[in-house]
Amino acid sequence: MSQREWIEKDFYKELGVSSGASQDEIKKAYRKLARDLHPDANPGDPKAEERFKAVSEAHAVLSDPAKRKEYDDTRKLFAGGGYGRGGFGPGAGGGFSQEFNIGDIFGGAGAGDGGLGDLLGGLFNRGGTRTSSRPRRGADVETETTLGFREAAQGVTVPLRMTSPSPCTTCHGSGAKPGTSPRVCPICNGTGVVSRNQGAFGFSEPCDECRGSGSIIDDPCVDCHGNGIQNRTRTITVRIPPGVGDGQRIRLAGQGEAGLRGAPSGDLYVTVHVSQDKVFGRNGDDLTLVLPVSYSELVLGTTVSVPTLDGRVGVKVPPGTADGRILRVRGRGVPKRGGGAGDLLVTVKVAVPQKLDREAVEALERYREAERASGFDPRAGWAGA
Ligand SMILES: [Zn+2]
Ligand SMILES: [Zn+2]
Numbered sequence: 444m445s446q447r448e449w450i451e452k453d454f455y456k457e458l459g460v461s462s463g464a465s466q467d468e469i470k471k472a473y474r475k476l477a478r479d480l481h482p483d484a485n486p487g488d489p490k491a492e493e494r495f496k497a498v499s500e501a502h503a504v505l506s507d508p509a510k511r512k513e514y515d516d517t518r519k520l521f522a523g524g525g526y527g528r529g530g531f532g533p534g535a536g537g538g539f540s541q542e543f544n545i546g547d548i549f550g551g552a553g554a555g556d557g558g559l560g561d562l563l564g565g566l567f568n569r570g571g572t573r574t575s576s577r578p579r580r581g582a583d584v585e586t587e588t589t590l591g592f593r594e595a596a597q598g599v600t601v602p603l604r605m606t607s608p609s610p611c612t613t614c615h616g617s618g619a620k621p622g623t624s625p626r627v628c629p630i631c632n633g634t635g636v637v638s639r640n641q642g643a644f645g646f647s648e649p650c651d652e653c654r655g656s657g658s659i660i661d662d663p664c665v666d667c668h669g670n671g672i673q674n675r676t677r678t679i680t681v682r683i684p685p686g687v688g689d690g691q692r693i694r695l696a697g698q699g700e701a702g703l704r705g706a707p708s709g710d711l712y713v714t715v716h717v718s719q720d721k722v723f724g725r726n727g728d729d730l731t732l733v734l735p736v737s738y739s740e741l742v743l744g745t746t747v748s749v750p751t752l753d754g755r756v757g758v759k760v761p762p763g764t765a766d767g768r769i770l771r772v773r774g775r776g777v778p779k780r781g782g783g784a785g786d787l788l789v790t791v792k793v794a795v796p797q798k799l800d801r802e803a804v805e806a807l808e809r810y811r812e813a814e815r816a817s818g819f820d821p822r823a824g825w826a827g828a
Pocket of ligand 2 (some may be wrong): 628629630631632633634635636650651652653654655656657658
């Protein structure tokens with residue numbers, strides 16, 4: 444875990460103990476929470492699961508005296524310094540990527556960490572001539588959409604309409620009046636941080652002059668009052684990959700709220716709902732289908748043309764197939780993330796005619812006699828019951 448995350452997280456608060464808590468108190472608090480929040484005790488509750496993870500993480504650090512000391516020291520260094528949540532977001536990591544990152548789609552969890560390495564490293568290696576700053580990254584946005592069954596299985600491109608803060612169109616997010624540009628903060632040289640020496644120790648704290656943004660705007664843009672953001676209704680086109688399941692959350696990097704003054708945008712999370720289909724069902728990557736057949740088809744065998752997501756396929760019902768048997772058609776199910784597809788599972792279900800003409804009824808009566816004569820007894824297994 445990076446120190447940036449350490450600064451953002453309050454492990455004591457997660458466990459509900461004071462920062463002076465003994466190892467024993469920490470252990471007790473953790474045990475109780477872990478029991479209450481355990482996924483087995485809260486099936487299908489994502490909030491409890493999230494809390495469970497957070498509590499486990501807090502315990503992992505606080506229960507180890509060496510790690511706890513490091514954590515305490517790191518936080519002390521930044522106490523009151525305004526390095527709160529998001530203060531040092533992943534400046535270089537996010538970017539205005541419009542790319543739909545397939546690898547991220549099913550991950551869901553990878554939100555917070557831009558993989559930037561730790562804060563302290565970045566902070567202390569900065570030279571005084573550095574002109575770029577690390578302004579606040581935009582917030583993540585949540586939205587949802589409902590897809591048809593086949594759309595979800597095969598993948599689809601859908602428009603999503605959202606009202607959210609976006610980069611100001613007038614100043615392109617810089618916050619400065621068109622024709623002017625923000626100037627580098629002379630106090631911190633654009634780093635957003637000032638160093639103060641006290642005896643043998645050096646301290647770093649956010650620059651007051653620019654409030655940690657590293658730049659100063661003399662002529663603010665009138666449309667966004669200098670923060671570079673406007674509320675806009677926008678429609679974005681989102682490519683939903685094949686095989687997405689009901690309730691799944693998709694992450695679209697850089698499609699969330701715009702960052703302040705041109706900082707990277709947050710991510711967009713789309714929760715997908717999938718509607719039911721009249722014909723198909725789904726079991727993971729497998730597509731399920733109930734195939735109505737007649738009794739004679741089961742006895743004599745037949746080949747039936749059944750629908751798939753992609754055209755039709757002939758399914759062979761072998762002679763003597765039992766009602767309810769599942770026939771598997773390989774590779775004709777739901778497309779998989781890594782290529783290929785699941786199977787199509789066809790369950791045969793006998794349909795009993797409610798109305799037959801005279802000729803058919805007579806044939807059936809003759810058949811019943813012949814069946815008995817051939818020794819078939821459907822309840823042979825019940826002998827003696
Ligand atoms: Zn503007
Ligand atoms: Zn400054």
